[in-house]
Amino acid sequence: MTKQISFIHAADLHLDSPFRGLAHTPDSIFEDIRESTFKAFGKLVDTAIEMQVDFVLITGDLFDNEKQSLKAQVRLRRGFEKLDQRGIYVYLSYGNHDYIKGNVHPVTYPDNVFIFPGEDISYFPYEKNGEILAAIYGFSYEKRAVTSNKAAEFYIQDEDIPFHIAMLHGSVESNTEHDTYAPFQTRELLEKGFHYWALGHIHKRQTLTADPPVIYPGNIQGRNRKETGEKGCYHVVMTENEVSMEFIPLQAIQFLSVEIDVSSLKEIHQLEKTIHDKLNKMKLTQPMLVDLSLCSNNSLLRKWENDGLVEEIIELINDVTVYDKNWLFIFRHRNRINDISESIWKEDQFFVELHRQFSETAVQPFLKELYHHRRARKYAAQLTEDEEQEIKHKAEQLLMHELLKE
C-alpha cells in the first residue's frame, strides 16, 4: 500500500484584525466585516473536517498582537477543539504579528495542537495507525522580527520518515514590497529536499515552485483594497509518487476593484445607471467590498465630484445593495480625469510658475499643522512618500481646475 497523507495549509489568518481603508460602513455590514475573519476560519475548520485531512498547518500570523483581542484566541481554541473531536491535528507556528512574547492572553489550546516552541527549528512527528508518516518542521517568532536566514537551518532529521514538511514564515530576500523577515532564496529551499514548503507571511497567494511545492497560500480573508479576489487555503494530498494541491476559497467577504469609463456620460443620473449596470453584471455569491475607479476625459466628472454628486450617487447605490444577503458596498471611489492639456503648462506664465512650484516644493511643511498636531498624530497615519506624491498631484489637478473654471 502506498503511503499517503493529506492536510490543509493556511497562513496569515489575522483573526479579528480590522480591515484597512474602510470608513463609514453601515451597521448592517459592520458586523459581517468584523466577523469575516472568524467566518473564514470557521470554513477552514469545516473544510478540514469535510476533507477528512490528517492535519492542518498554519504558518504564522494567526492573530495580531498589536490589535489582539481575546476573542481571536478564544475562537481559535474553539475551532481547534472542533478539529480535536475529529482527531485532526494542528501544527502551528507564530509569525511576526503573533510572536510569542507579544501574546498577552494565555489561552491554552487542546492537545491536538502542536506549536513550535521557539526560534530554533524543531519538528513534530506525525503518527498514523502506529506508523510515523510525516515530520513537520518549523519555528515560531519569539520577538517581533526574525531577520536571519532561517531557511538555511532546516534539515531533514530522520530519513526513515516518508514525508517531510517545512513551515516557514518569511519572505523571499529580494521582496521589497513587504517587511523582509527570515529572508530566503527559492533555490536554497529546493536544495533542502523537503517534500513541501508551507510558507506564510505574504498575503498574496503564490506558488514559488510546483515541484516540490513551495507555496504561499495567502491570507484567508482579504482585509484591504489591495487584497482582492478569492482568499483561502490549500488542500494537499501527498503520496510517495505525487502531490495534488487544490486551492479552496474561504473568504467571507471579497474585495473587488472595478473601473468604469464615464467619458460619454452627459447627465449625472446616467452615472448611477452605468455603475448599477456594471455591478449587476457580477453575480454575487458572497458579500463584496468594491473599490470603484471612474475615468473620464472631460471635466464633467470633476464637476460632479466637486459638487458632491458622485458621492451622493454612490450612497444611493450602496443604500440599495447593502441590504442584500450577499451585499455589495462601494467603500472607496476615485476619479481619473484627463481634461487638461499638457501644453498649458508651457504656455501660461502663471501655470509655468505654478508647475515649477509644485515640482520644487515639498508638501510636508504645509501639512504640519495637522499631521504634527498633538491629538491628530495619535490617530492619523503619517503620510508615505507615495501618499505625499498623490496629494501633490491631486492638489495640482484641483488648482488647475479651480483656476480654469469660469
Add this chain to the structure above:
Amino acid sequence: MRIISATIYGFGKWIDYTIDFHPEGYTCIYGENESGKSTLHQFVLFMLFGLPPKQRQFYRPKTSGKLGGRLTVEVAGEGTFIIERMDEVNNGAAVCYTNDGKAYDEDWLQARLKGITKKTYQSIFSFSSTDLHMIHNMKEDDLAEVLLGIGMTGSNAIYAAEKRLDDQTGELYKPKGTKPLINKQLTTLDNLHTQLRQAKDTEDTYKGLKENQTYLQKEISEYQERIGKERKALKMIEKEQQALPYIKEYLMTKEKLRAFPHALYFPEQGIPRLEKIKDKLLPLRSEQSILQENQHKVEQKMKTLQQQVDEFPWDQVNELLQKKGSWELRNKEFKQHEESIQKVNIKIKHEMDLLDVAVSYEELEELHLPFHIERAWQDLKESNETFRLEREKTEQEIEELDRQEQFVKQEKTQLEAEILPEHHQRELQEKIRSFQEQSLAIKWKKNAVHQKAQLEKKQKRANGMLTGSISAGLVAGITGFFLDTPMLYFLMMTFFVFGIIIWYSERKSSETMAAMLQQDMREIQTQNITAEEVEEAAQLLSRNDNLLFDWRALEDQEKNLNLQRIKWEEKRNFMNERYNRLQEQIDAQMDKYPFLAHLEIRFWPEMYHRLKHIVQLSRDKQNIRQEMTKITEENMHFQEALNTYFDCDKKLPLETMLEKLEENRESSINKQKQIAYFKDQLQENAQSQDRLKRQLQFYENERTALLDSAAVSTEDDFYEKAKQMEEQAKYKKEKWKAIEQLNRILPEADRERLLHDVPEESSLIDRKHRTNTAVEKLEASLEQKRNELARIEAELAQLEASESYSSLMHQVEMEKEELNHLAKKWAVLKTAKEMLLETKRNYRDKYLHKVMNKTTDYFAKLTGGSYTKVFAPDRQNSFYVVASDLSRYHVNELSRGTIDQLYVSLRLAISDIMSKEYRIPFIIDDAFIHFDGVRTKRMMELLHDISGSRQMIVFTCKKEIANLAPPSQTIQLELVREKEVLSAKQ
C-alpha cells in the same frame, strides 16, 4: 501673431470694406474724426473675441442687412487662417478656415489666442488715451493684479480659487477649532480610544485570572490530597474502635476456658437424646391413665341405661301412633270445609250488599221463591208503567186548557172596560147622521158618481176579505188536522165566521149607503154641526164597533174551552179507578215479601233472579256444615284414647300429646343403641391399654442405658454434666467469633499489634475527634478555594465571550480610516492653497522686477533720458520715477504727457515680458494726444522698433503722426474709401 487683412461685410458705417495691414508690422491708420477709426478698432476686437448680441446690434449697418466680416491672421508655427463671424450664423460664433480648407470652431480659435480674453487684451494690448489715466492710482497689488491678469488664469479666478480653498480647508480642519470635521473626528476618536483602552484593560485581566486559576487548581488538588490522608487515618481509628470490643472479648474467653478440665465425657447429643426419650414417655403415660379413667366411666353409664330401656311400654305406644295417620287426614278435610263456608259467606254477603235488601241470613235460608212469582212481578211492572204514562198525559191536557181559559177571560175584561156606554153611542150616531144629511145634501150630486164607484170598491174589498178569511180558515184547519190541535180547529171556525161577518156587514153598509144616497139626493137638512166634530164622533164609533166584535169572538172561545175540559176530567176519573185495582195487587205481593216494600216495582223482576241465586248459596252452606260436625265427633274419640294413655285430666292439646308419645319412643330406641356403642368402646379400651404397656417398657430401657453411658445414676447428675459441656463449647465459640470479627475489620498485622497492645477507648475517641476537626477545616478551605475558582472561571468565561474590545477595535480602526480620509482631503486642499499663494508671490516678484526694468528702458527712451529709473508702487504709494538729476517724482507730480508716456512704457514692458511667446498685436487708438512733437516722434520711432517683433496698429487723427510713418505703411481712411468706391464702380 499678425493680422494680415480685415474684410468687413457690414459693421457700423463700414460695408463691404477690406483693409490690408502692412506686412512690415507697423500700420498707421489715419482718419479725421468720425471717419470710423474706432469702429474699425471694434471690428478687429469683434473678429478676435466676439461680441455679445446687444453690442452687435449697436454695430448693425443702417444701410445693409449684413453684420459680420472676416479677418485673415497669421500665427507663428500655425500658418495663415481666416476668422469669419456673421451675426446670423451661430449667434456670431467664429468659423476659422485654414489654408488646407479645414474649418474650426471658436474653441480652436481660443487655443490659438492662448487663452487671452478680451479684457486682458484690452488692458494691455489695446489702449486709447482714456486708458492712460489709470496709472495715477496704481498700487503694488494693482500692478500685481495686472500681471496676474495676463495669461489664462486671470486674477479673479486666482482670488476666487484662493477663497474657496481657504473655506474648504477651514471646514475640514482648524488647529484650535472644534466644529470642523477633522476636529470632530478627533474628539470621536479620543472618546473611542478611551473606551478601547478600558476594554483592553479588562481583557488584560485575563492573564492574571488565568494565573490565578492555575494556582487555585494546584492548591485545590493539594488540599484534596491532604484531606485524603486525614480521612484514611480517621478510618483506621474507626476500625480500631470497632475492633476494640472483640479484642476484649477474645481475651476474656481465653481466660475462662482455662478453668475447664481438659477431658470430659458425655454422650453425644446427651441432653436432646434424654429429652427425646422423656418426650416419648410422657404422652404414653398420660394416655394410659386417660384410658383407665374412660373405662370406668363407660361401665357406669351402661348400667343406668339398661335399667331405663327395660321399663318402657312398647305395645300400647305403637298402637296409638298407628291411629295418628287417619286423624291427620280428618283435620285436613275439616279445614277445607271451613274455607268453603267462608267463601260462600263472602259471596252471599256481597250479593246482599248489592241488593241492599232488608233480609237477614236466617230469613234467607227459609225464603221460598216459586217460579210463577217471576211472571207476576213482570206483569205488575209493565202495568204500572203504562198507567203512569197515561195519567201524566191527561194532567198535562187539563192544565193547558186551564191556561187558555184564563187568558181569554183576561182579554174579555180588558175589552169591556174600553167599550162605550149605550147612550153615548146613540148621541154620537145622531150627531153624525145630522151632519151627513146636511153635507150630503150639498155634495150629493157632485159626488154621486164617485161615491158609487167607492161603493163598488167597497163591495169588491168585502169579497176579497171573505175569500182571504176562508182560505186562512182552511189553512188553520188543515194544520190543526195534521198537528191534531183542537185550538186550530177553533181558529178555523173563527176565520170563517169573521170572513162572513165582514162580508155581510159591508154588503149591508153599501146597501144602506146606496139607500142613503138615494135619500140624500133628495133631502138635505141644514144643521149646526161642524165637520170636525162629526169626524171625531165617527172615529169613536168605528172604534167601539171593532171592540164589540172582538169581545163576541172571545166569548165563543171561552165556551169551547169549557167543553173540552169536561171531557178530559172524565177520562181522569176512569184512570184513577184502574190504578186502585193495580195497587191492591202490589200490596198483596208486598205483604208476602216484606223486603219489596222498599223497592220500586220496576226492579222486581231483576230482584227475583238475584234472590234466587243467594238462596241457592245458602243451601250449599248448610250441607258443608253437616260434614264438619261428623269430623268433630270422630276426633273426640281419638282424644279420649290418648287421655287414657297419659292418665291425666288436663286436656293437653292433641298434637302435644302425640309429639310426646313419639319422643318417648325415640329416646328408648336411642338408649338401646348407646348401650351397644359403650360395649364396643370398652373392648377397644382394653386393647389400647395392652399396647401402651409394651411401649412404656421399651423407652424405660432406653433411658437407663443413656444414664449408664454418662456414668451417672440420676437425671439431675446427667443435666449437671451436660451444662458443663455446654459452657466450655460456648466459650470456645465466642473466642473463635471474636477472631473472625477481628479478621474482618483489621489486616493481620494490625490485629497482632492491637492484641499485644490494647488501646484505651478514650484515647481512640480523642484521636478521632482531633482528626475530624482537621478534616473539617481542610474541607472548609477547599470549598473556599473552589468558590474562588468558580468565580474566576466565570470571569474568564465572561471575558472569553465578550465582544466589546474586538468591536471597539474595529470601530476605532474605521474611525481612524475616516480621519485619514479626511486628513488626506484636507492635505490636498491645503497643499493647493499654499502652492497657489507661493506661486502668486514668486510670480509677482519675478515678473514685476523684469517689467519695471523694461519700463525704465522705454520711459528713458521716450523722455530722451530725462528719467533714468521707474519704481514700482508699494503698498501705500503709486509709481515714482527718478529724473536724470536724481530727484524723485511721484507719478501724480508728473505732467499729463509724461504720465501717459510712463503708462505706455509700462504696457509695452508688460507685453514684452509677459507674452514673449505669442506676440499679440498692439492696437493703439489715439493714445498720444498729450505728447509733444519730439516725444511723439520718439514714440513713433519706438513703436516702429517694436513692430519688428510684434504687429503694431496705430489709429490716429493727427496728420503729423501719420506723416511720421512711411507712406506705404499709412492708410488714409477717406482715401481708402474713395479708392474702394472707385474700384467698385469700375
